[in-house]
Amino acid sequence: MGNLVEIRDLSVAFDGVPVLHGVNLQVAPGEALGLVGESGCGKSVTWLAALGLLPSKATVTGSVTLGQAELVDAPRPSLENIRGGRIAMIFQDPSSALNPVIRVGRQMMEALKLHRDLRGDAARKEALRLMDLVGIPDAKNRFNLYPHEFSGGQCQRIMIAMALAGEPDLLIADEPTTALDATIQAQILDLLARLRAEMQMATVFISHDLGAVAQVCERVCVMYAGRIVEQGPVEQLFSCPRHPYTRGLFDAIPRLDGPRAPLTPIPGTVPDPRNLPAGCAFAPRCSHARDFCHNDRPDLLPQQDGRALACAYPLPEARQHKAAPEQVTS
Known part of the structure; x- marks a missing residue:
């Protein structure tokens, strides 16, 4: 069976400033896909662009297909039939929606x-x-x-x-638990997982909450500065992250088990999209970066273990991360 949605080389610019750079991802029928990363990395923009929901100042290029239907630059009546019908989106602030x-x-x-x-x-x-x-x-x-x-x-x-x-084929949940307390968050996540199973509906879960992604998703894509830098099955990626940025996200999570210890934040800040580094966008914040990283941008390439990585010097495959998916706390 083919993919339900395929995004190929999707790029977005606002007033000429690129914010999304050649994103490629697929969603299979019935699959639960997580999209994670810091605020401003392009998670929501990816799907707003796919559905034609960005403002007029946005320039969108690339391809987004739903079955045989092309969504980029599709006529408005066609998009209106798809939005809410074939693809539905839950926004993060219900009080404003x-x-x-x-x-x-x-x-x-x-x-x-x-x-x-x-x-x-x-x-x-x-x-x-x-x-x-x-x-x-x-x-x-x-x-x-x-x-x-x-x-x-x-x-x-x-x-x-x-x-x-x-009765959509794909439900996009954009930070659906951000404004909720921990107990209600858990209830909403359980509800989404149950509905997906009962309705055999694909789900894209957009979040910065790694614990929530581990709970409801099967596969995860990690985004940074408008690009996917690592993707793979949730259990594999969470137990052994190989991109330094993915590892940094896990190290910054507070833990409730074991001795108390200071958090390990990722140094620096997300780069300004108007002034991106010449090489890897994460290189200025990466302790593993070498000269190559500052001058050349790595492509997202498939790895022998089944994941995909955009890193010239990934962390060793055998190195196990300290937190498995069920141990991650939000």
């Missing part, structure tokens, strides 16, 4: 009308079913409430229900 002056039931019915042409009693019945599916208590009596009458976690559940209204 939901209309505050429209009752949640009506907002859900609008989504059902748009994507499945359901109206009246049929739309109401399906909206209540979706609210029950995502765990909204007493959905019948809360159908006509406004967004401010729900908690943050419940608003996020409403957003997930609306995303499911079009």
Whole structure:
């Protein structure tokens, strides 16, 4: 079976400033893919570009295919049929994504009308079913409430229900637990994992939370400065990260087990996209960098162990990281 979505050589520039540089990735049917990295690395921009949701000042080149359909520069009517129908996106702040002056039931019915042409009693019945599916208590009596009458976690559940209204093949969750406390985060992650299994729906989980990615994803791509620098199966990559940047992300995670120790932050800052280094973008912050790294940019190449790396001097394959996926704490 082929890939559901293929992104090939996707690049984005804002007012002539490149922020995404030739991204290549694939999502298989039913797969759970994690996309991780520091803020500003290009995680969200990748999928906003794929869906044609960037502002007019953005220039997008490359190819994004959903089955046989090309999405880059596709006509607006074609994209509107795909967005919310074939591909749905959950945004990180439900309070700004939901209309505050429209009752949640009506907002859900609008989504059902748009994507499945359901109206009246049929739309109401399906909206209540979706609210029950995502765990909204007493959905019948809360159908006509406004967004401010729900908690943050419940608003996020409403957003997930609306995303499911079009019965999508791919659900993109963009930092869906950022504004939630730890208990509610765990509930939302469990919900996403359950829905994916029940609906056989592919999921892309965009996050800086490595623990959350370990919990819900099968494969992970690590991004830095608009490029993918490492990708592979979650268990393999988490137990033995080979790119120095990936290793740095793990070393910066606070741990609850073992003796207390200071965190090991990654030195320096993410480079300004208007003034990227000539070679590897991570070289100025990398303790393993050599002269080659400062002058030549490595390509993302497949490795013998099945992952892909963009590093001229990767960490040794046998070197095991101190935290396996189930041990990572957020």
